[in-house]
Amino acid sequence: MWGFPASHTAQPPTFTAHLSNFSPRNSPKPPISSITIKPSISTTKDTNDKNKLIQSLCKQGNLRQALKLLPHEPNPTQHTYELLILSCIRHESLSCGLQVHRHLVDDGSGQDPFLATKLINMYSELDSIDDARKVFDKTRNRTIYVWNAVFRALALAGHGMDVFELYCRMNWSSGIESDRFTYTYVLKACVASESSISLLRKGKEIHAHVLRRGFEACVHIMTTLVDMYARFGCVLNASCVFDEMPMKNVVSWSAMIACYVKNERPFEALELFWEMTLENRDSLPNSVTMVSVLQACAAIVALEQGKLIHGYILRRGLDSILPVMSTLVTMYARCGKLEIGQRVFDQMDKRDVVSWNSLISSYGIHGYGRKAIQIFKDMISNGVSPNEITFISVLGACSHAGLVVEGKMLFDSMCREHGMYPSMEHYACLVDLLGRANRLDEAAKVVEDMRIEPGSKVWGALLGSCKIHCNVGLAERACKRLFELEPRNAGNYVLLADIYSEAKMWGEVKRVKQLLEAKKLQKVPGCSWIEVRKKVYSFLSVDEFNHQSEQVHALLVKLSTEMKDRGYVPQTGIVLYDLEEEEKERVLLGHSEKLAVAFGLINTNNGEVIRISKNLRLCEDCHSVTKFISKFVNREIVVRDVNRFHHFRDGVCSCGDYW
Template sequence: MFFHIILERNMQLHPRHFGARLRDKLVSKLMKDVEGTCSGRHGFVVAIMGIEHVGKGLIRDGTGFVTFPVKYKCVVFRPFKGEILEAVVTMVNKMGFFAEAGPVQVFVSNHLIPDDMEFQSADTPNYTTSDGSVKIQKDTEVRLKIIGTRVDATEISLCKKGNLKQALHLLSSESKPTQQTYELLILACALQKSFPDAFAVHRNIVDNGFDQDPFLATKLIDMYSELDCIDYARQVFDKIPRRTIYVWNAILRALTLAGYGVEALGLYREMNRIGMPCDRFTHTYAIKACVVSESMTTSLLEKGKEIHGRVLRHGYETHVHIMTTLLDMYAKFGNVSYASYIFDGMPDKNVVSWSAMIACYAKNERPLEALNLFHEMVYEIRGFSPNSVTMVNVLQACAALAALEQGRLIHCYILRRNLDSILPVTSALMTMYSRCGKLEVTQKIFDQMDKRDVVSWNTLISSYGIHGFGMKAVRVFEEMLSRGIKPSAISFVSVLGACSHAGLADMGKRLFDSMTEQHGISPSVEHYACLVDLLGRANRIKEAAKVIEDMKIKPGPKVWGSLLGSCKIHGNVELAERASTQLFQLEPANAGNYVLLADIYAEAGMWDEVKRVKQLLEAQGLQKVSGRSWIEVRRKIFSFMSVDELNPQIELIHALLAEFSEEMKQQGYTPRTELVLYDLEEKEKERILLGHSEKLAVGFGLINTSKGETIRITKNLRLCEDCHTMTKFISRYTSREIMVRDVNRIHHFRDGVCSCGDYW
C-alpha cells in the first residue's frame, strides 16, 4: 500500500552549500540519501514530495558541517499481509522463485506455488503446469498475495549483492543467529548454486544447535535438491528426529525430482507404517515417484494402484490435480483403460485433465481417440483453450493417422491462436506434414522459422529419412553441424535411420563411428539397433551380427529385433533362429517376434517349423497383432482390419480388388500365397491376401475420392510384399497417386513405381 507521510531526518551540509539555494540543495541531497531506502517501520521511501520544515542548523565542532533537522513529505510503499502485488520474476530455482514488485524483493517458496505447477530445469528454469498452459520463468509478470514481510538490514542485502562470503563472515561473529537468518542464508546459497557456502551454512546450523529444527531441515533439503546433492538432502532427513509433514514432503519431492522413485516410495511406505498422516502433496509426489524411474516395472504399477486406493480412501476422488496426476501415471504405464476410467469419473475436469487424456491416447497408439477427444474438448465442451502441449499431441495423432485434412485444420487453429512460434509446436507441424507425405511443406515451415533448435533439425532429417531421401538427410545433418549446432543423441538416430532406408550402409557406418570419435556421444541401444538395421538391410547380415557380438552394452530387444527383421528380408534362417531365441527370452509376450520367425520359416518352405512356432505362440496365449490401416476421406478417418466386415461398402471393395487381381494375373503376376501362414487351399490363401487391411483401404479410397486426389493410408505394421506389388499395379492401372506409410517409411506409388525402389 502507498502512504503519504511526513518523516524527519537530520541532514549535514558543508558550508560551501550555504546561500540562496540552501533549500534546493537540501531537497536534492534528501532525494539522493533517502529515496529507495527502506525501514521496517515505514517501508520503502518511493518519492520525496517536498520539504515541510527545516529546523535551526547546528554547527558540528571540528568539521564545519552544519546539521539541520528536516521534516519532509514523502510517498512510502509498504506491503501488507494479504495485499496483492504485481511483480516481475527475477530468478527461478527448485526452491521457488524471486520477484521484484517495485522496490520490494519477493521470494515465493515452492510450497506456495500452485500444486499443479512443476519445476523444470531447462535452459531457462521454470515452473509449468502439467499441460504447459502457465509458465513462470524469468521476466514473467505474476500477481502475488503477500503472506509476510521482513526487513533485514544485514544478511539479505549482502546476499543479494552476491557477497555471500561476507554474510557468512558476519554470521560467525553473530552471537545469536536466528531461524530467519539461517533461512535467508540457505536461500542465498541455493540462489547462487554455491555448494561450499551451502555446506558452511549447514555446518554453522549444526554448531549452533539448529539441526533439530524441522523448519530449517525442510529448507536444507530443498537447498540440496536445488544443488543436485540428493545424498546430502537425504542425510539431513535421516538426522532429523522430529519429522513434520513438511520435512517428509520435502524429501519425497527432492527424491522424485532427482528420479529416485523407488527410494521415494520406500519413504512413503515408511510414513504409512508409522502412521504419519499424508496430505495431498504427499500423495502427489508418491504417484509421480512411480513413473520417474528409468525402468517402469510392473511392481511400480502395482505400487501406483495401491496409492490410487489410498487416495480414494482419503476422499481425494474429486480433487482435480491428484486425479489428473493419477491419470497421467496410468498413461505413462500405457494403461489406457485405467486412465480413461479415471477421466470419465472426474466430476470436475480442467484443461490439464483434458490435455492429459488426449496425451494419453496420442502416446499410447490410440490416435483416433486422441483426435476425437480433442474435437470434444474444442467444439463440444468449449470454454477450454488447448495449449501448445495439447497441440503437439494432437498433431502427433494426425501424423500417426496421416490425416492431412485434419492436420491442416489444426494448423489453422494454431495460427489463429499464435502458437506457431513455439518450437515444439513447429516441429510437430513439420512431422505431421512429412508423415502425411507433404515433405515440401515440412521444408517450407523449416525455412520460415526465425529460430531453430536441434529438434527442428532432427525433425527435418528424419522427414527426409522416412521418404527415402538418405543423401539429402545426410546433407541436412552436415549443414546443421556447419552451423555450429551440437547434434543430440536423437540426431544420430534420425540420420542413421535415413541412411538405413536409403541403403547407405557405408555412410551410416561412418556416421556411427563419428558419434564417439567426434561428438563424444556414446551409442545407446537405439543407435546400435539403427546400425544393425542399416547393415542387415544392405544384406551385410554377418557384419550386423558381429556388431551385436562386439557391443559394450547389453543388446536389448530393439537390437535383436533389427537383426530378425533383416533376416526376414534376406531369408537368413540360421541368424533368425539365434535372434529369436534371444527375443523370446527378452520379450516373451511380443507376438510379433513369433510371427516374424514363422514368416521366415514359411518363405524357406520349412512348414514343420512354422507349425512349431505357431504352437509356441498359441501355448503362450498370445494373439498376433492384427494388421490395421487407416485412411482419411473428407476429413473423416476410416479404419480397416484384415477381412473387415463392418464397412458398408465392403462387398464393393472386394469386387474391385478381385478385378484388379484378375487383371494383374493376366499380366503375369502370381499372388504371394506363401506369405499366408495357414495350411489352406491356394484359392483361400488368395482370398486372405486380398483381404489385407491396406488393400481394403486402397479400394475404399478409390471408391470414395475423386480422380486426381492422392490416396493416403497408414498401416500399423510393415507393408507386405504382395500389397506392395498390387499397390504399384493399381497406381498405374488407375493413374492414381497412392501414399502408404508403414511402420518403417513412406511409400509413394505413382505410375507403377514406388519411391522406395522396392527397398524397405
C-alpha cells in the first residue's frame, strides 16, 4: 500500500478501576489521583479475537458471516475494514460495500484517508462512480493518494472533464503536488473518455506539466502519453514522445506498435516490431505486442510475415494465450488462408467467446454464410454464450451471403432468446443485409422503426446499399442525415457523387464536388497492398512512383486489349468526371488494385497465388477485369476489400458477383 499509519480514530475500550492498597469497607477512599486506570485484559483479548476472526472470514471468502460479526466488534481495525472492502470487490457486492461504508462512518473512521482511498476504489470497481465521488467530497483529510484514487475512478468511468476540473482544483487550491500516479491517471482520462478536441488540448497541457516537473524519465507517464496521442490519431506526436523516452519497456514498445495499427499504419507497426526483437533483448514482446503485430499483418495481407510471427509465438511459448491465438485465427483468415485459421482454432486447448467470434467472422468475410451460422450454433451447444460482437459477426456473414431470412431470424433471436437488445451496430448489419438484397424499402422501414435514434453507421449502411442499386432518392435522404452527423466525412459525399454519376446526373455530380472543395474535404485515395517474397508493396490509384510503373501500365494496356476482344466492356460509368470515353478508360486502368495485380503477375512465378488487399470497396470494373485476368493467365487471385474476400479462379469470383 501507500504507507498510511495503522492507527485510526475509534471508540474507547472498556476500562475498570484497580485500587492499590485495598482497605476494608469502612476505610477512607483514596483520592481520585491515586486510581490507576488499565484496560481490561479480557476485553482487549475479545476485541483482538473478533478482528482476527472477521479478517479470517474475509480471507476465506465468507463475506456474509464477516458482516454479521461486524456490529459485535466495537473497535474494528484499519486492516479489518480494508479486508472487508476488498472482499466486497471480490464478491462484486455493492450492497455489502454500502453496509461496510455505513459501519465505517458510524464508527468514526470516515475521515481515515487510507480507508477513503479503499472505498473510492471499491465503488469504482463496482461501477458506482457517484458513491465514489461522494466519498471523496466528504473526506476532509485529503492526501495525494485520495486525489489519485478519485482521478483513477473518474478516468475509468470515462468522466474526462471531471478529472481535469479536479486536477485544476488540486493544483490551485489544495497545496498538494502531483506525483507520477497523478499524471498517469489524468492522462488515462483522455484515453478512456469520448474523443474530443477539448480533451486533446487538456492532454497536451498535462504533457507540458510533465515536462516542467521533470517527469519525462518516468516510463509509465510517457507510455500513457503515447496511448493518449494514439487515441486522437496524433501519430507524429506519439512517435516523438516514444523516440525521446530515455528508457523503454515492453509496455512502451507495445503502445507504439498499437498506435501504428490503430491509425492504419501497419508498415510502421511491423518495422517497429522487428526493431524491438533485434535491438532490445531486455524488452521481449509479450502477448499484447503479438496481438497488435498480427493485426498489422492482417491489415495488409502480409501472409509470409504472419507465418514468421506465428513461429515466433511458438518459440516464445505464447501459443497458450487465448487473445494471441484468436488473433492468429483472424490473421490467417484475413490473409486468405481460411483453412489454416480453422486448423489453429481446432488445436486450441481452450476457447472463449472471442475465439468463436474470430472463426465466425472469418467464414463470414469469405462469403461462407451458412458455415458461419453453423459455427454460431456449435458455439452455443458448447456452452459459450454469444455477446454483441458475435451477432455483429454472424449478421455480417448473412449479409455477405445474401441470407436474408436467416439473418432476420438471428436478429430477432437476440432479444427473444439471449436477452440482448440490438445496438446501433446490429441495426446497421440488418439494414446492410436487407439493402444488399435490394429490399431497400424494407431497410428504410427498419431505420424508421428503430427503438434508438439511428446514427451514422445505420445511415451509412443504407447509403452503401443505395450505391449498389443506384437508388437516387433514398441516397439523398440518407445523405441529408449523414451530412449532419458526419460533416467532415468525405466518403459520404463521394458515394453520393458516384450514385449521381451512374445515373448520368452530371450537374449533381458537379454540385457535390463543389461541396467537397468548399468544405476542404479530401477523398480517401484507393490503396492496395501485395506481398511478394516476404516484402509488402503498396499502390495508390494512378501511382507514378513505382519503379516498375511502365511495365505495370504496359501489361495492363495489353491485357485490356485482349479482354476487349473477348467481350470485356469497361464500366466507365463509375468515373466521376465528365470526360471522353477513352480518358475514362485510362482513369480506370490506374485503379490501385489493377496496378497491384499487374505487379504480382510480373514478380511472381506461374502457379503462385496472388494475394491483394484494398482499403476501399472493390469497384465493379476492377472486379470484372480481375475475373478476366484470372482466366487468361490461369492464376488464382485473392482480393480482400474493406468488406469481404473475393477468390478469382478461371474467370469466376467466389462472391457470385454479390458484394
